Amino acid sequence: MKKIKIIQLFAAAALCSGQAGAQNIDFDNLPSIMDITAQASQIAAPAPQAVRVAQEPAPAQTSAPKEWTIMVFMNGKNNLADYILKDMNEMEQVGSSDKINIVTEAGKMAYTAPSNPYNDGWGDFPDINPWNNYYMHPGWPPAPSFNTPSTETAETPSVDSWVGVRRYYVQKDNDTSKLGSLLVEELPKTDMGDWNELVEFTRWAKAKYPAKKYMLIVWNHGDGWITKSLKISLPKGISYDDETGNGITTVQLGQALAKIGGVDIYASDACLMQMAEVVYELKDYAPVIVGSEETEPGDGWDYAAFFSRLTSSLTPTALAKAAVEGYAASYSAKGQAATLSAIRTRNADNLRGLLDQWVTLAMAQDKAKLNEALRESTGFKGADSRDLLHFLSITGVKLPELQAKGAEIASLVSSMMIKNAPVGSTYKNAGGLGIYLPYYSFDDNYSKLAMSKTGKWDSFIKWMTDKEPAAPTAPAAPTR
Known part of the structure; x- marks a missing residue:
């Protein structure tokens, strides 16, 4: 989603032949990720040491894998916590089907917006826009918790006012006031800024909900490959966890995808991730990558618009197009500028x-x-x-x-x-x-x-x- 962790740029003034090309390749029939052999044995990625607490039995699996399992790693352990309910309700408008599993790992924390909207709680410098002094990031602050009174108060508790990390099997449900999906697991304290946790979730989802093809969406703040803070000497990329202060770097994101054996589509519901550097880092583990060149607005993807576009054609190309077209349609209807694209990595x-x-x-x-x-x-x-x-x-x-x-x-x-x-x-x-x-x-x-x-x-x-x-x-x- 959206979502840039507030970036700090100090700028003093206004900003300022090999043989390559298209090949005759049938991209609608890309090989399944089960055919991809990632050199993962060299990468040590111990799973987080935690006890998984099952809440309800997951739906029984048929003998044959479904066409797709779409896995959404929803790190709302930051100022995006209030968007978890909204986006999962969008998913529930369509829900899983006989061809598609939709599963999430959703993390939330109690979040109070700071009195200074230019400081995100990480002790960072204020945002500076070299073109026009200070600017407010389009995904900041999340509308439900900053200027708009929250509906989840102590006087009127919501059934979805929980905090922590949960795993859901997304089911069709039209009640947007709460989640109707199946709660499969409630996890102990979990660091969603640790790439090992992304590996653990994806391995779990693949094992529990097998499919012919897999799509992984990382939902959170994003910075492309760029360092999050001038004070932090790390090449941060995505999935910031405010409770731990950790985030997944672009290099770690590549390591995570290698460790899980790759996916057929990787997508960032996050800001600024559609960069050549990210595509190159992930090229061996994701034949298709979806992301935004620009910061995403706070609402991020419209999952109802995405999932409702999935038809009988369930090729990687069709899914990637559906994600981009649904996103563009939702922001065009709002009259809000945005970017999203889907790219093949084969010629990276x-x-x-x-x-x-x-x-x-x-x-x-x-x-x-x-x-x-x-x-x-x-x-x-x-x-x-x-x-x-x-x-x-x-x-x-x-x-x-x-x-x-x-x-x-x-x-x-x-x-x-x-x-x-x-x-x-x-x-x-x-x-x-x-x-x-x-x-x-x-x-x-x-x-x-x-x-x-x-x-x-x-x-x-x-x-x-x-x-x-x-x-x-x-x-x-x-x-x-």
Whole structure:
């Protein structure tokens, strides 16, 4: 969901050929994740030591696995706690079926919004918008608990005013005042910012509700790959647990997906996660990735709009399109700008290779014009993230030597894109995939990512953020 943990950027001024491409591949018949062999044996991920308390027996499973199990890891142990009930009620408008299991791990904590809305309780710096002083994050504060009186007061307790972590099998139910789904387990104290808990939940769901294909949605705040706080030297990514102060880094997210043997679709109901760096980190464990380039509004996904679009065609492509189209329709109806896209990861290595070739060419060009292109390209709130295709398009105009390679990259990204649905004129140039492109300084944590270890984009950023003119050097030979 939504959901960026408030990001702090101190800015002094306004911001500013290899063979690759589409292949004749039948993406509607991607292999089941059961065919994916992840090199997971090298990754130590002990399951959290906790006793699982069963509340009610889960529905008996038929001998044949269903077509899909959709697993939603709903970490509401932060200022999103009040959205758990809302989003699960959206899921219940459709519910599980004879073809689809929908299961959740939902965590809630008692949350009181701080008197200073610019401080999120992590001791972080205030948000600074270099374009317009302070800004309020679109997912902050959650409407049910900040300006609107809560319906879950001591005088009128709600049956769903619980706190803790629970697992549900989502069933159809039209009563939006409470949850009608089957409570399968109530867990002891659980750290939902620990990637091991994500592994534990997904393994449990796969074992208890077997299916031919699996979709995993992580529901929480997100920062792309970016460090959450200038005070915290960690490359945070998603799933922040305010009780423990932990979050799952992009590297850990890749480790988690490897440990569970991958999924057919990975999705982030969270802010800023649809970045090239995240796609590259997860490429070996998720053939399809769904996420937002921009911050998500507080409501996040409309699960009723998503699930109601699932028809007899249950291919990974169909599910991914349904998620994006449902999201876009819900925010279009509200007149609210938003972004969401679904991308295939099959050609992520080719994309990285083409970017390396582009970097080799770009670092022999006029840095001032490249910085102009950076400032003019579509950017996203608080993450030093720019739209990749828009940036390449502008650089091609300013520096014709880069035009052909930029067009080659754009063609490849277009072939990878299942659905891109930006809503509103603000995002008319959002092409569906962001990339790290800071104007002021390079974050050393970026070097920990797989894309940095195998590619040249980090070298390009270091060169771009070095404001001192460098002596010209001959470009290195392209590598594959």
